[in-house]
Amino acid sequence: MDLNTVTEIRDARHPEPWRAGDAWLGGGTYLFSEPQPQLRRLVDLSRTGWVPARVLDDGSLEIAATCTIAQLSRFGQAFDARSAPLFEQCCRAFLASFKIWNMATVGGNLCNALPAGPMISLTAALDGVCLLLAQDGTPRRVPVTDFVTGAGRKDLAEGELLRSVTLPGRALGSRTAFRQASLYGLGRSGVLVIGTLDPRDRSVAVTVTASTVRPVRLRFPLPPSAADLSAAITSAVAEDEWFDDIHGLPRWRRHMTLRLAEEIRTELGEDGGR
Known part of the structure; x- marks a missing residue:
């Protein structure tokens, strides 16, 4: 769907002051699925270059907000962890077309906060913690179980960005x-x-x-x-x-x-x- 109220798309690598009518653009599968008359500018995250999923030194797994469902599925299939089958099971819970799989992001699924969001299911079940960044770069960490507060509701301030979700090695x-x-x-x-x-x-x-x-x-x-x-x-x-x-x-x-x-x-x- 065309968003005919959007007049500008900005590259997220070049920060500018957040203003009314701004929205983060990840995969866009939700933004472009229905009218968004309140939007005037999209802040594009697609060129940030964040690694989709990586194992950290302490054994935890960091999943970037921009990681697509297809990327997470491929990662899970090769992941050497006892919980690895859960990644594919949750990815398959989307029941979505290949187009959605290759565009929809983990971060978008979390931020939409829909009850049926399978990335919420995956990350909540594995003790996931969200890394949130304020406009001035101040970080904030919130467990996934506290980040999603209701149907369509999340603990996300105006202009705040979901950067990643980390799953601890023990989980x-x-x-x-x-x-x-x-x-x-x-x-x-x-x-x-x-x-x-x-x-x-x-x-x-x-x-x-x-x-x-x-x-x-x-x-x-x-x-x-x-x-x-x-x-x-x-x-x-x-x-x-x-x-x-x-x-x-x-x-x-x-x-x-x-x-x-x-x-x-x-x-x-x-x-x-x-």
Whole structure:
């Protein structure tokens, strides 16, 4: 879609004062998908040259906001970590065309803060932390679970930039289990649940997305019982936090979340944490 109110595209490598009507341009798959009458200028991030994904000296993984879904998929396929299968599973949860895969970015998916955003699911489940940069360059770090605060809402100030998301090495070494449900064979995620099991201490974390307006991450020092897991989810998600749209009613989302979470609990307990 043409954005006929935009009069200028600026290169993000050459900073200028932020002004009303500005917007960051990553892949543009959202910006150009519907009218944006409030926009006057786009600040293009495509030439920043940020490395899409790189392993840091401490074993953590830094994913640039400009990393595309296709780049992350290729990285995950070659990544030597126990959690590596989760990257492809979440990339496939987009159910998008190759055009979207090659343009849509990890940062854009996070900043749109849609409940069904699978990059939110991936990074929240692996203890991701967002690096945010203010206009004066001041950095701020926020866990993904706190960055997305509701459906379409995020902790991002005017002009602030999501630079990257870092996943800690310990989380990358976790065993993972993935479940997704949709009302349609090729529909948007109505429920997406990810479980992780830490091989060091057998602690378990269960992350609920798509069915809730914000990512919900529950931690257990030891694998929980079925009753404990169900009670924890029910307690953590308020009645008005179950998402309600054409892709699923709250009652169905709640039911499927509990069902898939129990499947994950069973799967992670099958090998005793080996």
